[in-house]
Amino acid sequence: AGYTALTLNVVDLSAALAGAVGYRWAHWGVVLVLAGVGLIALVRRRDAQRDLWALILLWLAAGIGIMLAQGKAYDYHWLPMLPPLALLAAHGVTKLPILGGFFTKSDLDSPGESRIITPSSWVSRTGWRARALVQTVTIAGVIGGLGVMLWVRALPYLTGAEDRDTYFSRFQGGEFIADESAQMVDFLRERVAPGDSLFVWGFRPEIYYLSGLNPAVRFIFNYPLVADWYPVEWQDETVEILWAALPPYVLVLQVDYLPWVTGSHDDSHALLQRNTELNNWLMYNYVQDAQIGNFLIWRRMS
Template identity: 25%
Template structure:
């Protein structure tokens, strides 16, 4: 086995059918254990009404969709439609007063990811490897700041799609692999990075057979080898067609179900200013370093075996290294380095750690699981005990808005916390739920690329038209000294002065304005 693993780009290993047949009841024992572990690791997700602004944004979107809103028209975001639709379904099933339904779906997503990784590992390295991969993934999956790891965000729902793409490609089910890639993209654009290892597996799907034929038959069998090569090429071409169709089908369907031009703009072409490295470079780089360290602690049981094996052998799992590399590129894309971006690294890391453990002594697996369990316990305790000051601020602000408005009134919250709309149970006066879409402010960026001219194209014209058609009863300036405040954004300043709004109080630095006398 060590010789096989030392090959730098070994072809995909065949299924271990003997191991599978020798373990009756394998999944009946493993799946309940993985489900229990998924619930335990995500227990903290239920102790807060919400964890981060992404959850708030999705909650507001889901309510607007339930009220007849249309994605990329009256409901907009820089994200694909799958996760807003999932939130809408969760609200329809469990109600929209809490995010409990979305949290249940998130547990299901993590469980499905772990099960798919277990199936991949078992097929390649046997029963024990399957158990190891599933457990190590779930233990590492919460190893970030709880507001990133425990939130029912875009990445959580993207991960089972990426794992399904690799699972299908491993079995040469190219149409299914393409559909899974498409769903990963429709959860979040960076999910499409899994297409890189899938395409590599497609290309490699015929190489091993041809090489084997050459070695066995030599020159005498050259004609037959040529025929084998042609068959492999034809198989790859057919696989490529099925893969492309699998990718295109769901994406085109999603575009047709929304607004095709809006879909293209909001998911692909309308975020040029957002995906920029300019502005608060040191702050952003420090965030990236901090999240890398956190994930490294979470992977305490995974990284040492990988590093140890790399010193003596190559794992041969080139597709897994490509998966990790493509995922790392997706984390870097946009230069924001938010913690939840790093979740995309956990599935390939879990499989690489499992691969490394296969050539180390058996006791190393127990040590890896123990180290990962200890790290996981720290992150779960952090999630259960850590205070959430921004949530408390949003709740106080929501109370102030609710007391100054009627249920049918519309509100404008000028800030980066759209969850206040959901907490106050008041509809937004505009489709732009954060000031970031109108100023390009995001994630602490306060450099030269913040201001009206860096807004989403055409946003200010639409924004002014919406406020003129439906003037908000209350405007809240929640900038709190950030570079998108009224002193830096003339357009927002004109909204306050030209609309007859008067300041009536403040909540934690946020200024509340009402229109005329109430």
């Protein structure tokens, strides 16, 4: 398909991976490290369940293949890898004491007679207890680290030290900016009755959900109406529906460059100018009322 082919080349895919890998490391770094420990343990020592682990590794390889085949490296394209990585990470936690050189496998399987394994004071008789301690500390560290990352950012908001918009402004992914979305939803709720319709020309479908307003047409994104691999008839159908029932507000996005989705390097505002029928409908029935961030807000004139 034309959509997939957009970035299915070495240059574009490498550029996508350059950012995606760093972002994934920031969120999955601990899991990846522990999964690496688990993988090393599998390579160094034969496991009685090697057939099962082979299946899990195949699962991971398939997940990597699925992500690469789509050529975009979006966040959700990585999700098929998470379950096998979690299993490998859990295996890594159980093998940390052995790979750390403190114990041999036999020491950790069951307590035995006292025998020093390393120059340290560890002895095999207490090895099984130390193993449990290492694993518990590791798991607690992972959970604690994730908790700190979450609560350090959330605590000022929860205690009232900062307002909602300031807190939301920290969350941005590409063209999605959380505080803009919240302000846009507040604007609509103050002016439009719940259950009414709304038309968003762009790639911000969260506004429909958060505001409780219904999409005026069946497309919650504009890319099926601009990309050349979709039927042109959809554009005519959309304009006809909009003429039949005018939503109270229309939101037009700007600075939302999505060439890998739209097939164009223009933002939604510029793309609207190229859609003569839709642009004429907007100019005839609406007046620009306000702007919130990258949302250009058009209000129905009557």
